Amino acid sequence: MEYRCVQCGFRIKTLFVQYSPGNIRLMKCVNCKAVADEYIECELMIVLIDLILHKPKAYRHVLFNVLNHERTHFQGLLWKSLVGFLVLDAYRSLLVKKPEEEWGTSMSISSIFWIYRKMLMDVFLGNYMFLCSFLFAIRSLLKTSAQFSRFRDLLLAVLISSYFKILLTAMMVWEFPPAVIYIIDLFVLSSNTVALKGQIISTLQFFT
Template sequence: MGDDGAEGEAPRCVGCGRRVRTLFVQYSPGNIRLMKCDVCKAVADPYIECEFMIILIDLILHKTRAYRHLLFNKLHIGSSLDKVGTIRYHATSRKCCSTFSNSLTPTQLGILCQFILMHIVLDAFRISVSKNNKADGDSSRSTLSTICNCSEVLGDALLGNIIFTAMLLLGVRYILKFSFDITRYRQILLAIIISSYFKLFLLTMMVWEFPSSAIFIVEAFVLSSNVVALRVVTRFPKAHCVGVCFMAHAAKHLTERWLMWTP
């Protein structure tokens, strides 16, 4: 059982998703040899030698290999999720669950908090753009009303994200049938939040003007990226992951619409 902990931290082959002992062997600084996967016989993680832009392009192209590299080998998400698969596939006893508890590392927790904050701010910006589109021409506002408007938009974004998280976790619980484990659910949430990186595109709307349809395109891209990330970390069929992500996004969208039209 001593190997279990080490195996839980082991990296993964980006091709097949299986665990590998190591991704590379370093002979001297800058001189490494990439290791091959024992299962698929391909290089376990060729992205180690790639520039960030190559990885980003593959992420934008929704390549599961790039998502595995980012989520498993860079952020080390999924060690507790892996145990779910092991438990499900081998139908071992429930006692195993207690030995499989794995908490988020401080780095993962820091990333999770930063990304949640960024999400809420970007959503608030998106909602304010939609509101301004709805009521354009009303430019003469006092400072007090601007502050009230900002806090209202932030509140709407916060509520939208709470609904999104709740629906996502309910989907994971009842559609993917993951037993409740706070660490496991936090790792899924982290994977979903990281895969929403395309939301950063909204920042460009602060500088340049885009049609309002650009917001819809960004949201559609974030949804599809969330599906890939959920499929990578849970190894469930695409249809299940689409169902969970679509339900969460739809609930968030409807909540925001309802808040927007409520005086």
């Protein structure tokens, strides 16, 4: 089983040694000589705060040492994350189109059906183009067609780091200006950048 140091991304065999229940010793990274993963002893709230603050080591902890595909049902996690991502993206598209369309009780069923069909087409087509561009860019960067599982790891990093989309659900309760949607998009983009940066560096270390 492969773990990563949250400080430098170096591969290590184990994160801690347990002497007795509740008595553990955190291992140090042989590369940077720092504690490999101090988040093991931290509460979940601290991890969430560091994720919001875009700390790379928090993303390494979650993506490598928590969501390790050898310890969890990786395929199921990937599909669940993809479905959640698409649902939130569809809701975002609905919020964007809502001010543009004339919503009301006078709308016919065919008009509502057309709006929702157009919204779903935009979501699926847009994400399909994004996925194709993403895989092409990663393949060009890595200069290899092997290790497809690494592409799945990078895709999972994008899906998990898009958690800021959950903030869109607050617009079901409170009225926010449309500009808030684009602010959330910026947070999602910055979170994706931090997560992918750590993943790509670790993937390049894997191939070297």
